Each structure stands twice: as structure tokens, then as C-alpha cells.
Amino acid sequence: MVKGVPAIETFSLSKNYGFVKAVKELTVSIPQGGTIGLLGPNGAGKSTTIRLLLGLVIPSFGEGKVLGMDIRTEGLKIRDRVGYMPEHDCFVPDIDAVKYVMHLGRITGMLKADALRRAHEVLYYVGLGESRYRKIETFSLGMKQRVKLAQALIHDPELLILDEPTTGMDPDGRIDMLELIKDIAKHESKTLIMCSHILADVERVCDTVVIMNRGKLITMGSLKELVESKKDAIILRVKGDSNLLIDKFEREGISAELRDDAIVVFGSNDPSTKSKIMKIMAEEKIQLRYFGKPTASLEDLFLSTISYEEEAERRKTSA
Amino acid sequence: MVHMSIESLGYKEWEGEKQGRMYKILSLIEYEVKHAWSSTWIKILIIIAWLPVLIVFFIPPTEINEEGVDRIYYDLISFTTNLTIWLPLMAGLIGGGLIANDKNNKMFSMYFSRPLKREDYIAGKVGSFTALMSIPTIIPALIIYIVIIGKSELSLEVFIKKSWLLGATWLYFFILIVLFGSLVLFLSSVVKDSKYAVVGLFVIVILSDLIANILWVASDNEIYRLGSMTFNLQNIQIEFLGLEQSTIFNARLDELVSPWKSFAVIIGITSAMAVLTLLRLLSLEEE
Numbered sequence: 107m108v109k110g111v112p113a114i115e116t117f118s119l120s121k122n123y124g125f126v127k128a129v130k131e132l133t134v135s136i137p138q139g140g141t142i143g144l145l146g147p148n149g150a151g152k153s154t155t156i157r158l159l160l161g162l163v164i165p166s167f168g169e170g171k172v173l174g175m176d177i178r179t180e181g182l183k184i185r186d187r188v189g190y191m192p193e194h195d196c197f198v199p200d201i202d203a204v205k206y207v208m209h210l211g212r213i214t215g216m217l218k219a220d221a222l223r224r225a226h227e228v229l230y231y232v233g234l235g236e237s238r239y240r241k242i243e244t245f246s247l248g249m250k251q252r253v254k255l256a257q258a259l260i261h262d263p264e265l266l267i268l269d270e271p272t273t274g275m276d277p278d279g280r281i282d283m284l285e286l287i288k289d290i291a292k293h294e295s296k297t298l299i300m301c302s303h304i305l306a307d308v309e310r311v312c313d314t315v316v317i318m319n320r321g322k323l324i325t326m327g328s329l330k331e332l333v334e335s336k337k338d339a340i341i342l343r344v345k346g347d348s349n350l351l352i353d354k355f356e357r358e359g360i361s362a363e364l365r366d367d368a369i370v371v372f373g374s375n376d377p378s379t380k381s382k383i384m385k386i387m388a389e390e391k392i393q394l395r396y397f398g399k400p401t402a403s404l405e406d407l408f409l410s411t412i413s414y415e416e417e418a419e420r421r422k423t424s425a
Numbered sequence: 426m427v428h429m430s431i432e433s434l435g436y437k438e439w440e441g442e443k444q445g446r447m448y449k450i451l452s453l454i455e456y457e458v459k460h461a462w463s464s465t466w467i468k469i470l471i472i473i474a475w476l477p478v479l480i481v482f483f484i485p486p487t488e489i490n491e492e493g494v495d496r497i498y499y500d501l502i503s504f505t506t507n508l509t510i511w512l513p514l515m516a517g518l519i520g521g522g523l524i525a526n527d528k529n530n531k532m533f534s535m536y537f538s539r540p541l542k543r544e545d546y547i548a549g550k551v552g553s554f555t556a557l558m559s560i561p562t563i564i565p566a567l568i569i570y571i572v573i574i575g576k577s578e579l580s581l582e583v584f585i586k587k588s589w590l591l592g593a594t595w596l597y598f599f600i601l602i603v604l605f606g607s608l609v610l611f612l613s614s615v616v617k618d619s620k621y622a623v624v625g626l627f628v629i630v631i632l633s634d635l636i637a638n639i640l641w642v643a644s645d646n647e648i649y650r651l652g653s654m655t656f657n658l659q660n661i662q663i664e665f666l667g668l669e670q671s672t673i674f675n676a677r678l679d680e681l682v683s684p685w686k687s688f689a690v691i692i693g694i695t696s697a698m699a700v701l702t703l704l705r706l707l708s709l710e711e712e
Contacts, residue, residue: 182540190538196531212452215443262439
């Protein structure tokens, strides 16, 4: 681990497949250490971003570095220091877990004896010590996920990329897997990137999140700070015309939107906002039913950022 | 028994030296050879291919004279190297799954997320195909030659004089392995199921023979014979390597097409297949 070098650094990183822009001008800098959640709906560009970072596809434009190495020219060196756990099953039939993990260790360049010893170690670590000589096709979905984690760990990588690590796991297995991820992340020299659509999992293990949509970076930062920023809102439930009230708010420079049956007013940290809201409601003779702070979670953050982005995109297109 | 939780074992770091490209290629070869060996069909074919090695022990030493040694050797070798049936079947069974199985099992994401070049992956597959194909071809050829020497009452000088036979056989097998290897690996990269690669190889061999022969007969132009895979291999075998034609399976060829032309056709096919396989691998990775 080279201190001071970001784990991932990209500048205007873009990838086009024909006319499809899979990743659009992605600029991020992720320091080494910690667990980063990579979020986004299907087609957000997460997988392409991973492939770009692994040096498996050449960027159309822009630059990128992983652990200080150029993704255009140093793909092999990057992959030497990165462990990747894919989302889908990728197993060879008729092979036991030890042989499978050892084989992948040898392909990474580990000597046979080292790979064998290490395969036993990582399989024990992921909780498959007792089942390591069983054929992988007889494993449950959760056990297969553990084998995939073991193969990603065999060469002790500095950067670990986990694509949907808890998919298909039962609640107990999910918690075990997340505990393992947290345990790995305790090591200072390790940086983990976790792609997941299970936001509760991301919330449980990640300290930083990167949210992507339609190939673009929507937001990035400390999970705690981003969630807190969403608390800068007020939820109103009123008896009367909510749309009329939102129009009035916007005329007064207050940002608001209708979500389900409630009005969400942003910028509540400004002391004048609350008095302005009350004044407008009194003028319009609208009865207030509920006034309170939202309970912000990663899910709220994710949904609001994605829907805000899509709305902005729609407005831009219609304009 | 004391039960230890996962966490209590803890994550251990690993410090060791990683090996270079050649080691990774050899690891891939070792793995594929061991994996192929678990197939019953491949075991059966290899056992059949080794039958001539048994037969050679039953040939009376008096029959192995200076005039007949070439014929005995060649007949034994060609028993398992018949071009139309035996070799495509072996090549298909051995090589058909080498890439197709990785594709079906989605192993590309495992291999290529590691420090393994695509060229090294192909080298590993070609290496494993060559190693496996050597078992029914190159190794029996050597053993048969040694047994014939051991059994005969001929002088060592005769065998030193005849050693070109072994060298030429090996060279011929090598050409066969490279040609069928390039074809079957390309087929393996395009089909979903390995058995289609076996069928595809048969279709290529038989169709190329059929079309080339029809065109040759219809036009009376020898050049069309170069379209036949079997013709080119036989042409090299007889004219270029000086190996005699087997009387068991094949008819004598006309000596009108230069073996160099056949050689050029085979090099052309092999190179084209290698490039197409590499391109196919690149496109599979993009998918």
C-alpha cells in the first residue's frame, strides 16, 4: 500500500458502446481504506465502471488510476492487486472448492503450495472449512457466494470489488457475509468497493457512497453526511390544494416538491423558511395537518437523488 | 469438537512471490489436462489410440526386416490417425469444450479479472490441447518405434538410418495438432455447447472434401483439390514428409499439386483461425 495515493482516481472517464454512453465523464477520487458503496439502478453504468477500473475495457475518453496505476496501460498490474467477486455464478462443474480457489490462485501467479495453503485459509475464513472438499455444484446459493469471496481474497488484494455479494442469501447468511466484509475492511491496507441494490446492506457496511445513474455520477460522499443533508427538509401534510401551495413556496424562493401525499420543503436549516411557510399558509387559508422532519435513510437519499436527476433530465429534454 | 466461529479465525494476510506469464500458462495447461482426464469418452479414445502399441508386441520379429519396417510402422501409426474420422473426433472431444465450457460457466470474468493476458489464456488452451493430443499421437509413435527396434534383429545402424520416420511422423502430427487445434478452438469459442464443436469439425472436414472433389471433377482443375482439408494433409504427409500412404484407409494421391501449396493453405487456415479466436475472445469479454 502506497500511502497518499488514492485507491481510485478518475477524470472525465467515459465509455461509449456505439451510440450508447455507458459511462459519462466520471470524475471521482476515493482514498485508500474503508468501504465504498457503488449504487445505481440497472443500466447506471456500475458494471462498465468496474470493467474500466480493472483495465478490461479501454475508456473512450478521460483518464483513470487504480492504486496509482493507469487503467489504460497497466491493467495487468492493477488486476494483480485487485480482487473481484462477480455477481453471477462462475463455477466449473465437478470441482471442489479447494481445487477451484487454488486454481484461480495459481492463475494469479501463486505457487502451487502457496495457493493450496491459502485456499484452505480463505475457505476457512469465509466459513466453508467443513465443506471445502465438496463439489461446488452441491453448494447452496449462500455457500457459492462465500466461494466467490474466497477466490477474490486468495492473493490478498489491496482493493476488493464485490458485486452484489449478498444476492440470494438468507437473512442469517447475509448478516454473516456483511460481518466478513466489515472484518476485511478493518485492515488498514484494504479498500472495499461494494456494488449492491440492497441499500440496507450498503448502509450497514459502507462509510462512503457513490451514486450513479445513466452512466453519470449523481452524488458521492460520506454516507453519514449525505444522509444528514437530507434531513435539511420539512414534511408538510395539509388540507387543501398542495400544488397551489408549492407554487406559492417557489414564488417565495422556497424549494418544495410533492411526494405521495406530502409536501417536502428543502432548506429548513434557514431560520426564515419556517416563518415564510407559516405566513403563506395563513394567507392561503390552508389547514396544516402535519409538520415534521423526515426520517432520512440511504433509501430516501437514493430515491430522492435519482428522482431529482431524472426530473432534471426530463426538463432538459423537454426544453 | 470445538466449534470456531468465522470471525475468531480472522483474516490473514498473505506474503509471497508471484510467478510470471509462463507459470500461469503452465498452470492453465495442467488444470485443463487434469480436467479433461476426468472425461470417460476421452479415456476410451485414448485407450483405443494406444491399441497399436499393444499390437506391435504381437508382431513376430522375423517380419520386421529392413524392407518391411517402414510399412509396419506406418500401418500401426495410421490405424489411429485416419484423417476423416479418428482425428476430428479426438480433436473435437478434447478441444470442443476448452473455450465453450468457460463461456457457459462464465469463467471469463474469473480469468480476466486476474493478471492473465488473453494471449496467455489462448496459449494455455492451445498448450492443453497439444498436450492431450500428444497422448494418442506423438507418444504412441515413439513407443511403437522403440518396440520395433527392441523386437527386431536388425542392426542399430538400420534404425539410425530410419529415424527420419519418427521425426517425420512427429512433424506430421504436430501439423495436424496445430491445424485441428486452431479450428476446434475457434469453433469452441463460437458454440454454446461443446458437442457442436465436434459436429462442426466433422462438417468442415467432410464438406471441404466433398465440395473440393466436386469442383475438381467438374472443372478438371487440380487447384480445387486445395480446398479439401484431407487432401492437403495427405499431400504434406506423402510428398512433403516422405511418409508412405497407408493402404488401409486411403487411396494413393495424384502427384500434381505441390505440397508447398497445401502447406500454405494449412498455414493460412491456422493463422486465420487464431486471429478469429482472439477477436472472438475480445468480443465475448465486451458482452
